Amino acid sequence: SHVLVCGGTGCTSSGSRRIIEKLKKEIKAQGLKEEVGVVQTGCFGLCALGPIMIVYPEGSFYSMVQEDDIPEIVSEHLLKGRVVKRLLYDETTKTEDILPLNETTFYKKQKRVALRNCGVINPENIEEYIGTGGYEALGIVLTEKKPEDVIQILLDSGLRGRGGAGFPTGLKWKFAADNDAEQKYVCCNADEGDPGAFMDRSVLEGDPHVVLEAMAIAGYAIGASQGYIYVRAEYPIAVKRLEIAIGQAREYGLLGKDIFSSGFDFDIQLRLGAGAFVCGEETALMTSIEGNRGEPRPRPPFPAVKGLFQRPTILNNVETYANIPQIIVKGPQWFASMGTEKSKGTKVFALGGKINNTGLVEIPMGTTLREIVEEIGGGIPGDKKFKAAQTGGPSGGCIPAEHFDVPIDYDNLLAIGSMMGSGGLIVMDEDNCMVDIAKFFLEFTVDESCGKCTPCRVGTRRMLEILEKITKGQAVLEDLDKLEELCYHLKSNSLCALGQTAPNPVLSTLRYFREEYVAHIVDKR
């Protein structure tokens, strides 16, 4: 048997490192040293229930494991093969025969593509990645495909950018490939900054090699020999695992010169971001990598023409890259068979707010919000009523109960006034005030506006002042008109996406919950 223990940020903060140490000691003390492997993995998804452990061969999923539980796990389960039922993760698994993990309530409706190795392999060991088919896609690409074939595969797969905007990845690569230049660059946006979002962090912590492999594939497809990963310095576990992964990939000849004896050279460097939200915007990110203050620049020229150091550049986010090696190995039709007509594949969401199973989930596109909240998420605590869910963080909007059954994909979310965003999904119940929610996100954008252009720098402040007036009961009805007017002004006149999308939380709460704004005003009178 062997034991997997989550070493992602969530479980690390709830004590998984101590659990691993104690487990190793106890295994030794009870004389089992040789037979049991203890593997530290990435995130399993159920972050609120950490530390989490899976014991094989049974696949028993133990949650909230404490140091005091370890002697019993070793003596009962590892020595005698008797599952410790009280530690199984939910009521259904405690009473039934042990369910395979993918049949339990949390996992049943999920489909793990981007997260396929998270919680499965030791992310600090390249051989475990290779053992699950890692670097096979790079081998196929470098030995069997021309760059244009790789781009065609991505176009056929229908993969769209998972960072938020949903631009077709193959098309982005094609634009960069079509530009002749001696030097081009491949960048990875790991500057995840939405409040409550931790999708990219979990992929980097749980499966860093998948990003390196996909970036090398991108380099081959567009003709670039250098990659950069721009990752938040606040993600120390992700940074450490990326450093280890880059070192191992170089050692195994999977980064560097003449990879797979194909004549193709590609290497990757890390750049640490200091935590400015605007540096997730592509041109600001590139300006920051260049060593300057991270401020957006006007587009056009687009990065595919003049990006990093004025050279053709592609930038994709972590989750987008995490899909690519499997698309190469399993084929574009396999990927396109999942999801909806215009949104293929799966999407990872960080599920938070008023929800029982806070954590990381990956669902096929087209899953409804109801399935996510009621089934995967285990419902709302205290049997409260669902009111709305915010997707897309400070750039997104809310989905009210009337759209609970809309299949989630890029286009449907836009049509109902929200957006996919990078994957933050915050659930609100009947007790939440929607004006407060809008104010919360606007406070965030006021703090994070870089100040380069006036509509955003001044406009977000004026909007926040009006929202504060409303929540203090000092506003009049005309203030709502002013607020709306400012929203449209920001949307059409801001330089970058931060300002252009900052009004979305206000606009969508005004659209669906205008009566709550009015109630604040009327109450005061």
Ligand code: SF4
């Ligand atoms: Fe900076 Fe905001 Fe203008 Fe973007 S929209 S450039 S964040 S001030």
